[in-house]
Amino acid sequence: MSRPSLEWLGGDIREVDADAFDREDLAKGDGPSHQVCGYPAEIQETCMPLECEYAKRKLPYDHGPATPAITKAARSWRLLAQIDSDAALKMNWGDGGMIYVLVREVDARAGDFSRTVTITQTY
Numbered sequence: 001m002s003r004p005s006l007e008w009l010g011g012d013i014r015e016v017d018a019d020a021f022d023r024e025d026l027a028k029g030d031g032p033s034h035q036v037c038g039y040p041a042e043i044q045e046t047c048m049p050l051e052c053e054y055a056k057r058k059l060p061y062d063h064g065p066a067t068p069a070i071t072k073a074a075r076s077w078r079l080l081a082q083i084d085s086d087a088a089l090k091m092n093w094g095d096g097g098m099i100y101v102l103v104r105e106v107d108a109r110a111g112d113f114s115r116t117v118t119i120t121q122t123y
Contacts, residue, residue: 004039032089034086037078040100078102078103083099
């Protein structure tokens with residue numbers, strides 16, 4: 001099971017009581033958080049769908065405010081796989097971070113996984 005973060009839903013994290021929304025608990029839980037599909041357990045406060053859309057367009061993520069076209073296109077990105085750092089598997093991404101592989105929904109439905117975007121986040 002996974003749950004969306006406010007960034008994934010387009011909310012503003014500053015409007016939430018910090019005690020009610022524990023980012024580290026969402027990201028790590030009780031052990032490695034490997035998963036296929038669902039919502040990513042984001043470590044950093046980025047908008048992962050926007051980050052994917054910028055990458056697809058070969059633009060830097062800090063390119064500036066997203067245009068309505070980019071914002072709309074970003075809604076089509078879905079998590080394909082999340083690979084957590086895992087001592088038992090001798091995998092450590094940075095300082096205990098995660099690797100996320102995302103794909104546009106239309107590409108996934110067509111079975112085309114050649115245009116995925118991979119994002120790494122660390123603590």
